[in-house]
Amino acid sequence: MLKVLKFGGSSMADAAQYQKVKDIVEADPSRRVVVVSAAGKRNGDDHKITDLLYLCHAHLKYGVDCAPVFQMISERYQEIARDLNLKVRLEDELARIRQKMGAGISEEELVSRGEYLSALLMADYLGFEFVDAAHWLKFNFDGSIDKETSYAALAQQAEGRKVVIPGFYGMMPDGRIKTLTRGGSDITGALAAAALNADVYENWTDVSGILMADPRIVEDPQPIERVTYNELRELSHAGAQVLHEGTIYPVREKNIPLNIRNTNEPEHPGTLIMESFDDAPDTEHRFITGIAGKKDYSIVTITKNGLSSAVGELKKILEAFENQNVAVEYVPSGIDSVSLVVDSGKISDCLYSILGELQKKVKPDHIKVTDQIAVVAAVGRKMAFRPGVSGKIFERLGRHGISIRMISQGPDEMNIIVGVDNKDYAEAIRVLYNSFVK
Ligand code: ASP
Numbered sequence: 001m002l003k004v005l006k007f008g009g010s011s012m013a014d015a016a017q018y019q020k021v022k023d024i025v026e027a028d029p030s031r032r033v034v035v036v037s038a039a040g041k042r043n044g045d046d047h048k049i050t051d052l053l054y055l056c057h058a059h060l061k062y063g064v065d066c067a068p069v070f071q072m073i074s075e076r077y078q079e080i081a082r083d084l085n086l087k088v089r090l091e092d093e094l095a096r097i098r099q100k101m102g103a104g105i106s107e108e109e110l111v112s113r114g115e116y117l118s119a120l121l122m123a124d125y126l127g128f129e130f131v132d133a134a135h136w137l138k139f140n141f142d143g144s145i146d147k148e149t150s151y152a153a154l155a156q157q158a159e160g161r162k163v164v165i166p167g168f169y170g171m172m173p174d175g176r177i178k179t180l181t182r183g184g185s186d187i188t189g190a191l192a193a194a195a196l197n198a199d200v201y202e203n204w205t206d207v208s209g210i211l212m213a214d215p216r217i218v219e220d221p222q223p224i225e226r227v228t229y230n231e232l233r234e235l236s237h238a239g240a241q242v243l244h245e246g247t248i249y250p251v252r253e254k255n256i257p258l259n260i261r262n263t264n265e266p267e268h269p270g271t272l273i274m275e276s277f278d279d280a281p282d283t284e285h286r287f288i289t290g291i292a293g294k295k296d297y298s299i300v301t302i303t304k305n306g307l308s309s310a311v312g313e314l315k316k317i318l319e320a321f322e323n324q325n326v327a328v329e330y331v332p333s334g335i336d337s338v339s340l341v342v343d344s345g346k347i348s349d350c351l352y353s354i355l356g357e358l359q360k361k362v363k364p365d366h367i368k369v370t371d372q373i374a375v376v377a378a379v380g381r382k383m384a385f386r387p388g389v390s391g392k393i394f395e396r397l398g399r400h401g402i403s404i405r406m407i408s409q410g411p412d413e414m415n416i417i418v419g420v421d422n423k424d425y426a427e428a429i430r431v432l433y434n435s436f437v438k
Pocket residue numbers: 008009037038048050051114167168181182183184185186
């Protein structure tokens with residue numbers, strides 16, 4: 001059994017957090033591979049080390065003295081090393097970075113040093129070995145990840161060992177350090193889990209899993225216990241801030257379960273993400289996995305007598321949007337009308353060009369544009385083929401005086417999507433949550 005763990009910035013923020021990480025790792029002998037982020041914020045007013053490193057590089061670039069900023073960075077790590085009595089030669093490492101800064105270090109190499117130092121310290125503290133990401137995570141010249149080479153290299157370097165790996169960066173074919181996108185240590189963790197064919201990828205953060213609804217709208221929403229990769233895609237498409245696609249694909253591809261956990265509440269099981277679950281029989285009362293949404297959509301409704309039976313009309317309509325490079329997110333339709341739901345921000349500059357083309361090519365009886373629409377999606381694998389679910393959703397919204405401007409449901413019946421006025425957005429989410437989750 002092998003578990004690959006990734007700890008985010010808040011889990012690496014100070015010595016007290018390192019202690020929690022150690023307790024978690026030591027609680028289970030199969031937790032043998034640990035990927036870490038740079039030190040994050042200790043409190044609301046604090047700075048993330050990665051942000052300070054970017055700031056340092058900006059100083060270097062414009063010839064401004066960056067010593068005070070680098071001093072802040074050094075002190076964070078010195079404090080952790082001192083508090084935990086670590087043996088690692090931190091001063092030598094800091095001196096080496098300082099020296100490279102004098103010699104024109106690249107931005108990507110400098111900002112990667114946050115993860116590098118975190119991993120050195122954590123390896124020392126856990127008594128694990130340090131494996132530099134530059135020695136296994138290899139990029140191609142076009143910036144994509146050379147998975148085959150990387151996986152083989154890590155499999156060889158981590159074989160039978162307990163290791164700590166810095167997240168967020170790897171190496172280009174010419175030896176330069178290259179970073180992933182911001183928050184990219186999640187991706188490093190997923191790649192490591194895939195390379196080593198781990199039994200589970202545990203992603204340790206500061207919340208007890210993915211929440212069922214946005215906590216800025218619903219007070220204290222419950223975490224999702226189990227969610228499939230498909231449901232997660234639906235939720236993230238609908239607007240939920242969940243894991244980055246890049247994080248998911250390496251583990252999904254290898255069918256490795258992904259478990260989101262909370263370093264500050266280690267007994268909580270968090271959220272488990274898998275391809276599918278053997279769900280409990282239909283007695284399960286909760287059929288919604290999560291609720292997500294976004295404001296500021298526009299609905300373009302085209303009405304033309306006989307539209308649904310005419311051949312090729314829909315194609316012309318979609319082409320008018322395609323020609324302006326506007327993605328159409330939902331397409332609810334009726335007999336004589338079709339509505340196209342698009343992000344208002346993406347259509348605002350080209351709306352009149354699209355309307356002009358529609359007039360010319362489709363010759364509709366009527367076109368109507370409705371702005372200020374919010375889309376709310378209730379997502380749940382257990383909704384599929386279950387009669388009465390949408391009826392209940394509409395009834396609850398209606399009872400709260402929320403008028404539904406659009407309805408859409410995917411053929412796999414995993415989601416029900418409703419469009420409401422922007423002003424009703426938060427209330428619609430609260431009504432759904434309170435009706436079906438609480
Ligand atoms: N430290 C990097 C960032 O702040 C990567 C990470 O934490 O995942 O973006």
